[in-house]
Amino acid sequence: MIASRPYHIVVFCMGNICRSPTAHAVLRQRVQQRGWHTWVTVDSAGTHAYHVGHAPDPRAQHHAxxxxxxxxxxxxxxxxASDFEHADLLLGMDWDNLALAQAACPAAYRHKxxxxxxxxxxxxxxxxxxxxYGGADAFEHVLDLVEDATEGLLDHIGRVLAQRGLAVPPASHS
Structure with missing residues (x-):
């Protein structure tokens, strides 16, 4: 891998209006807080085209x-197709969307x-x-899981960046 190329993450769910934009925003903010924005980029997408061009669900925005x-x-x-090729890691939210992404992904990139x-x-x-289809508690639960996963993910990315020879500040543990 080329050390100067940012580590690119794509988080995905079904429609890209609730879970994946929430994860996108949390990851983006935590990457920025750690000063890793030079080395890590974040994007989000959906496995379906139901909501292309739409803003995230107002409830997701509110709770975030x-x-x-x-x-x-x-x-x-x-x-x-370019997501599969260019991302270093594609992170699905559930089994169904994971299976859809794997089916659409060329075999050479499925490990991502x-x-x-x-x-x-x-x-x-x-x-x-x-x-x-849930209430406020469902959106809060998503945030709890995403915030928790983000910390573990940042540890993983920190190790990958170190393997690339980059001296990045360590992720702090909350």
Missing amino acids: RLRGYDLSDLRARQLS IRRLAEFCRHHDSPIVPDPY
Whole structure:
């Protein structure tokens, strides 16, 4: 891998209006806080084109804003072939969307597809469940899982960047 190329993460869910934009905003903010924005880029997408061009769900924006995250500039898009090629890591929110991404992904890039929840440290959930048909608690639960997974993910990325020979500041543990 080329040390000067940023490590690129794409988080994805079904429509790219609830879970993946939430994860996008949390990751983006935490990367920025650590001063890693030179070395790490974040994007989000959906496996379906249901909401392409739309802003994140107002409920997702509201609950994220309560925790200090801004989703207002994000717009839904669908996963593309270039995502599989150019991303270093593609993180799905649940089994169904993981399977859809794996089916669409060329075999040479499938090793890049994982679940965001794999990186959770404190929550024991294999997935980040879809809050769309739930209430406020569902959106808060998504944020809890995403914040937890982000810390584990940043540790992983820090090790990858160190392997690339980059002296990045360590991720602090919350």
